[in-house]
Amino acid sequence: MVVKVYGCPFASPRRVLVCLVEKEIEFETVPVDLFKAEHKGPEFLKLQPFGTVPVTQDGDYTLYESRAIIRHYAEKYKSQGTNLLGKTIEEKGQVENWLEVEAHNFHPPIFNLTVESLFHPMLGIPGDEKLIKENEEKLAKVLDVYEERLSKNKYLAGDFFSLADLSQLPFTELLVSLMEKQYMIRNRKHVSAWWDDISNRPSWKKVLDLYPAPDSKNWTRFNNFHV
Amino acid sequence: MVVKVYGPAFASPKRVLVCLVEKEVEFETVPVDLIKGEHKHPDYLKLQPFGTVPVTQDGDYTLFESRAIIRYYAEKYKSQGTDLLGKTIEERGQVENWLEVEAQNFHPPVFNLTFQIMFTPILGIPTDEKLIKESEEKLDKVFDVYEERLSKNKYLAGDFFSLADLSHLPFTQYLVCQMGKEYMIRDRKHVSAWWDDISNRPSWKKVLELYPAPGA
Numbered sequence: 001m002v003v004k005v006y007g008c009p010f011a012s013p014r015r016v017l018v019c020l021v022e023k024e025i026e027f028e029t030v031p032v033d034l035f036k037a038e039h040k041g042p043e044f045l046k047l048q049p050f051g052t053v054p055v056t057q058d059g060d061y062t063l064y065e066s067r068a069i070i071r072h073y074a075e076k077y078k079s080q081g082t083n084l085l086g087k088t089i090e091e092k093g094q095v096e097n098w099l100e101v102e103a104h105n106f107h108p109p110i111f112n113l114t115v116e117s118l119f120h121p122m123l124g125i126p127g128d129e130k131l132i133k134e135n136e137e138k139l140a141k142v143l144d145v146y147e148e149r150l151s152k153n154k155y156l157a158g159d160f161f162s163l164a165d166l167s168q169l170p171f172t173e174l175l176v177s178l179m180e181k182q183y184m185i186r187n188r189k190h191v192s193a194w195w196d197d198i199s200n201r202p203s204w205k206k207v208l209d210l211y212p213a214p215d216s217k218n219w220t221r222f223n224n225f226h227v
Numbered sequence: 228m229v230v231k232v233y234g235p236a237f238a239s240p241k242r243v244l245v246c247l248v249e250k251e252v253e254f255e256t257v258p259v260d261l262i263k264g265e266h267k268h269p270d271y272l273k274l275q276p277f278g279t280v281p282v283t284q285d286g287d288y289t290l291f292e293s294r295a296i297i298r299y300y301a302e303k304y305k306s307q308g309t310d311l312l313g314k315t316i317e318e319r320g321q322v323e324n325w326l327e328v329e330a331q332n333f334h335p336p337v338f339n340l341t342f343q344i345m346f347t348p349i350l351g352i353p354t355d356e357k358l359i360k361e362s363e364e365k366l367d368k369v370f371d372v373y374e375e376r377l378s379k380n381k382y383l384a385g386d387f388f389s390l391a392d393l394s395h396l397p398f399t400q401y402l403v404c405q406m407g408k409e410y411m412i413r414d415r416k417h418v419s420a421w422w423d424d425i426s427n428r429p430s431w432k433k434v435l436e437l438y439p440a441p442g443a
Contacts, residue, residue, distance in 0.1 A: 065327030100292030
């Protein structure tokens, strides 16, 4: 069964795509035009009542929330592709710990930065400099914790690549490329080495290649863009 | 081995406590005074570098982030106490879906309401009325989705109680009691029935009794 993934090429759907590539699961993608507010339209809301991407459909089994989807597929296909959950229950606990860290500490400021320094200017709305400064400061503190953690462990959950590292790929990619804040990564020796390692995985390069982020030329269709 | 849980008076640690009670896992608690800023003290930051509660210590195995802790213990003790993860991989996927819904859609507005209504007065900082209004509107929309979901399913992940429901207990308790916003639950027939069901579980009543909220 081929898994359908809705919402490419946006960031959270890419979290799902890179996981499916690592797990060697076949998928097909269905674009959702966030610029035309397709994700807030009645058809999409039947699939995902909160109106966000991604959604996956696997036959008649539907899931949403990217971090739920990656957990499901990492577990369901435990015996194929890359192991993304550690080898023991204790290792899996560390994966969960750092995946939750990404969701609750890393994601809010980096998401706000994405909205203020990327989406709003491209929509012709001036980015809120105060919010950008506040969120960059919050993100810097999170990255300081990562620097300490990664000075003792090759990856976030331990000495093995896992969902906890994978989950950081999509928005960090935007940070270092379109948002031009590469210094936040490069100024931290261990975060920098870790970023080089995870962003050069063939799975991530494949996702970027197949589903490039909308570039500034594509962002001209701004009617009713809803974040 | 008795699990140590830091910060029991507060909401997120209660997410862990109610899970441990359901799983029949013995625990002891260590108070952390958030009002006095104990969670930002260097000794605490060695345990939890982001300076939040809870943390659990199980011998020399430390975990933080309440939703990571409950997933770990629900899995580790799968064969005892209440099953909180569903019976199949697909049921577990639904549990994960709705636990993420709680974390990403429900939690941000209910947390803002909690902080603004309950904690700004105690901390002596100005209360943001605009944020309260916006957060209540957002939470209303989330509850509308829950009403629809619960009109078709007894619990959020399906016909079985799970981590997805459990995770809602602590902050919803604040909403209906300390924050005086019970109408948000009672105005919705299926959310109301669901709340009565989950909040009357013996595990939750035990946690509330043993660890009253600050100012309760």
